[in-house]
Amino acid sequence: MNIVVTGANGFIGKNLLVFLHEAGFDSITTITRENSNDEILSKVATADFIYHLAGINRPKSDDEFKVGNTDLTALIVNHLISLDKKTPIVLSSSIQAEFDNPYGISKAAAEDLLNLYEDKTGANVYIYRLPNVFGKWCRPNYNSAVATFCHNTLNNLPIFIHNAEAELNLVYIDDVCKQFIRLLDSSIVDNGRFDITPTYKVTVGEVATLLGKFKESRNSLITEKVGSEFIRALYSTYLSYLEPSQFAYPVTQHSDERGTFVEMLKTKDSGQFSFFTAHIGVTRGGHYHHSKTEKFLVIKGKALFKFKHIVTDEFYELVVDGEESSIVETAPGWSHDVTNIGNEELVVMLWANEIFDRNNPDTINYKI
Incomplete structure (x- = not known):
């Protein structure tokens, strides 16, 4: 063909x-x-x-x-x-x-x-x-408000909005291409006029607000729900306008005599991701939570995890090596710590089910 x-x-x-x-x-x-x-x-x-x-x-x-x-x-x-x-x-x-x-x-x-x-x-x-098609490679300052808004937001240029309540009917380029290619199936013989689905109905103001949140997320580390539907498509479109020099951005390192702690990403309703390191022989943690829970994934090195129930004094420990790809999960009411028992720096990925709140940390010291 x-x-x-x-x-x-x-x-x-x-x-x-x-x-x-x-x-x-x-x-x-x-x-x-x-x-x-x-x-x-x-x-x-x-x-x-x-x-x-x-x-x-x-x-x-x-x-x-x-x-x-x-x-x-x-x-x-x-x-x-x-x-x-x-x-x-x-x-x-x-x-x-x-x-x-x-x-x-x-x-x-x-x-x-x-x-x-x-x-x-x-x-x-x-x-x-x-209707208005948006997605990667659409030329800004031409005939797409979304393309222009993405480009201007990323490059600290002003966005001019005459009516923030004006409604846009948008379809995503990937959906257009997938439905176009579907027509090459010889079993599809329908003729006539067709629509691309889904069509997203949003206001100009909503688009501009979301783009501003995408930009701010590099500072706050808080991401929008970018995994599905319109926000997923808009976020992908926004990122497609990054220049290579904009691909990377710094995050804050918190370092002391134990090692380093770095927050990577925070969500609005599903916690946050971070990682920490521990020097040889160093123990980190030694606290419990009433409601917060965490998942630990040892990326590099060997770790000893210790747990103690704060009421019954029940004790448990386990050793995890970075080559195992084994996740260790904490339970409320159990104090826990982790010690680097290997011969190299320990690197651990960490997910907590809530964003850390300094005013309500739900982290109580309890040495094991």
Whole structure:
């Protein structure tokens, strides 16, 4: 199968090409603004499937909307009709096609051409009226508020918001690409107009606020719930605008005669992650908690963990080596400490189920 992608150098095109290669499609022909009409026709003639992503959305004059959106589509479908071909086509249209403005009119006209092509040839046609698409590699200061906000937030540039309550309908680039590639399944023969799911409805102010929290998290170490849905997609998009020089950032080290303690990440409802070191022979801990619990993972060295019940005096100890990848969990009401009994520095990863609160530490000294 030879797949032709128009607008291959654009935001959606760049991402789609990566997804196509990952899916095992290696016969891909690209069409960009550098190609002449003759080159476009020659490439279209070889297509077994076409993703028509090319278009104009930021012209110097309104006439360019018709040239880049309607006329280019006419060039492609008329050539296929003349060749008596019924090549399936995906059109990236826009929700603006519903409105009476030059851009929307040009997109609606392109849709009409695709529908006419379907009627004449019986080809499968897939029209997507896309809302605002966001994700990695979208150009800031062009036609995406999300891209601009991400870039400006990371680079300490101002964000201009006219109406914080204005609603945005957003779809994530990964969801667009995955649904586009799904159409290459020969068992899918539906025609017509389609929507990308999920669509996220958020306000401009909500986006700006979240981006500010992402930025502040490097100082506070407190992360938002970035593991699912819109916040996951926005966080990934935000990070994609990092310059390599911004990949790393410092965190505070707390060092004394015992070793070093470093906090790495804090969550709002699931505790925090940190690590500590202990010099040879050093014991750390010697306290209990009423409610707090911790998980310890020895990364390097050999550790002796000791436990004592603060009421019954029951005692327990165990030895953990860094090569074992064994997690040691503490229980409320048991005092505990850890001693480096190896011949090298001890390095231990630590998770606590709550963020440390200096005003309510729930950490009571109790030597074992």
